[in-house]
Amino acid sequence: MNFKNLQKTLGVVVDGNIGRSTLTALFKKLGANQSWAEELALASNVHFKDYAILYNELRFAHFIAQLAHESGNFKYMQEIASGAAYEGRKDLGNVMAGDGVRFKGRGPIQLTGRANYKKYGQALGIDFESHPELVATPSIGLLVACKFWTSNALNELADKDDVLSITKKINGGTNGLNDRKANLTKIKGWMS
Structure with missing residues (x-):
């Protein structure tokens, strides 16, 4: 190879x-x-x-x-499904009403869940928890994927x-x- x-x-x-x-x-x-x-x-x-x-x-x-x-x-840089299936998933940090849809899979690695948006946002210095849609931007999503990969x-x-x-x-x-x-x-x- x-x-x-x-x-x-x-x-x-x-x-x-x-x-x-x-x-x-x-x-x-x-x-x-x-x-x-x-x-x-x-x-x-x-x-x-x-x-x-x-x-x-x-x-x-x-x-x-x-x-x-x-x-x-x-x-796709955003999950096709609504994200409702993730509602109430405490293992993903989805503890508030609407978190499933708000923090559905985004980016090329499909980052999912409030806890992951918070964790990787803090690690990269970008407030993904307040602006989850940013992860669906291909360039930002790729950066998130790299950080997830190495973390x-x-x-x-x-x-x-x-x-x-x-x-x-x-x-x-x-x-x-x-x-x-x-x-x-x-x-x-x-x-x-």
Whole structure:
């Protein structure tokens, strides 16, 4: 697996350096519209290095595969369902009336629950608890995904190629495991 093969697959300049043009082509190939692909690529180009996601191909492949599943192949930055199913979920910090809808899944990692919006907002210096809609902005959502990824030690699990444990950390269970595995296989294949 290597980044040059990914660039060949995407039809971009083959130099082994993952930058905005490669990332834009990747997000677009996975399903994002042009505008979101460009915005996600801009944010990724900055944050992937800061969060050590570009440290190796395995980390990169796992991160992209998981986010592709969570966001419907980068077509949705907000959960399609209303979020009412999360109402009263104390495990998510949804303790006030309307929290389920207000703090439904957003961003490419589908951050969910008042507690997570508060936690990651405080960690990044952005008041997501007062402005949860900000997480649905592709660039901000990508930053949140990076912070979530490293805060939950997912780089280390990616280094072990442990898709099951990564899925459990992101999803709380194994929802969509087969799709996540298929995404991972596809992205690894593009780098082979």
